[in-house]
Amino acid sequence: MKGWTAIYYREILILRKRFFRQLASMSVMPLLYMIAFGYGIGESVTVDGVTYMNFMIPGLLAMNSMVQGFGIAAEINIARFYWRVFEEFQAAPIRHIAYVTGEVLFGITRAVMGALIIIILSWLFGVRFSYNGYFWLALILNAFLFASLAVCLAMVVKSHADQALLVNFVITPMGFLGGTFFPLERMPLIIKEVLSYLPITHAAIAIRQALFGYGPALFSYGVLLVLGIICFVIAVWCVDRARE
């Protein structure tokens, strides 16, 4: 496992260089959602007994942790195809698991940063939750899963263009359809059944239950953990396959 700190440290150094740009970029999407759905729909709509804003924020946190966790794929691709720094990691005496660990931890770091931004913004919009340990556990498991998936896909794609396709066809639809912005109960049975297999659905359930104080959604935590471990193992294999 030696060497993961070097991978993580490099990512943190680059993040530090772009810190304010990154912070601003991470704030745009949640801010737009809060203005559009918070002010736009406002207090007039209630979902499952809470205002739409209160319903939406947990979903937004789930979606954002997915997007930020998965966002490392773009960074890895830039390092691989543009700067070619990935060759430096391949030539170093570190195991593939160390590389994946460093990158995934960075994905989790980004997700936590994104969550803190949403928490601050939602507080400014008057939304108050108790961000307990169950919430952070769900958020970190979700980021772990999608950061691991990001490493897998970053190793498989052949160009930046492929990467954009994956975001358009996988991440964006999942973000909208996984019970983040509406309750799945309102969906037709067959669609509900399909959507219940998405990991983001379980992240939204776990985060929502934690923030609403309903106790831990154990099954959803289990799904996120198992899928996360599977993606992580595949990511290690994909890094090995990325050798020419």
Place this chain on the structure above:
Amino acid sequence: MIANERPAIDIVELSKNYGRIKALKGVSLQVHSGELFAYLGPNGSGKTTTIKILTGLARPSAGTAYVNGFNVEKDSIHAKRQCGYVPQALNLDNELTVEQNLYIHGRLFHLEKGYIKDRIIMLLDYIGLLDRAKSPVKELSGGMKRRVMIARALLHEPKILFLDEPTVGLDPSIRRKIWALIKRIQMDGTTIFLTTHYIEEAEFLADRVAFLAEGTLVTVGKPQELIETLGRWALDIVEGEHMKTLYFKTQEEAKTQAIQYPGSFSVRPVNLEDVFISMTGKKVQ
């Protein structure tokens, strides 16, 4: 396996296929410890593929290779510790400083923080860029970046340094500086494996050269010995649209022969390009 029982680099029947393309076809060669070995061939001949296999970036389709006695596939972690690698493409983190780039490399090779910092100062002084330690890499010239990459590859004190086309794209004066640096590194005891398609680079630097053409090893030998297989002097004769080259042991013989031809001619010393052409029918550059 104990290191140093074998040559610094031992390549045995190494092959590499990319789909239907055979990039390397059963190459075998040995590089001795402390030697500066040049791997010469035109673009696409398999030079970079060989280096990538030796440094762990590519897996061989067949055959084996050892660096300092360690199998590059079965004992890749130990093998990689023996090697410093300077790829052809600039691959520094442009947003980070020179110092940060070197520091990350040291961490990747599990070196102690204090030791890394001492090595950075020493190596930047060695390559003449100590005053640029805090500069972002993006502010450096191409030649400076190349020197930083060499310093980075030396940070963990490798036994073998792999240089893939180290002077490609650099102007002649910078190229000479890089050559001087490479010579110094060899004199400090590092084995150097260098790929190039610049004839003069191989002639100036190498103790031995290997010719590679279309994935096949053509010959291996000392530059002067290879040159002398043809003769020391070449006579280039222009006949219509074609040029013919004849080889002679002495300049006098070449000049005597030249006056028999009505067209234009030139007499010059034989070089490795002549040897390569005579063996493969193709040019290196």
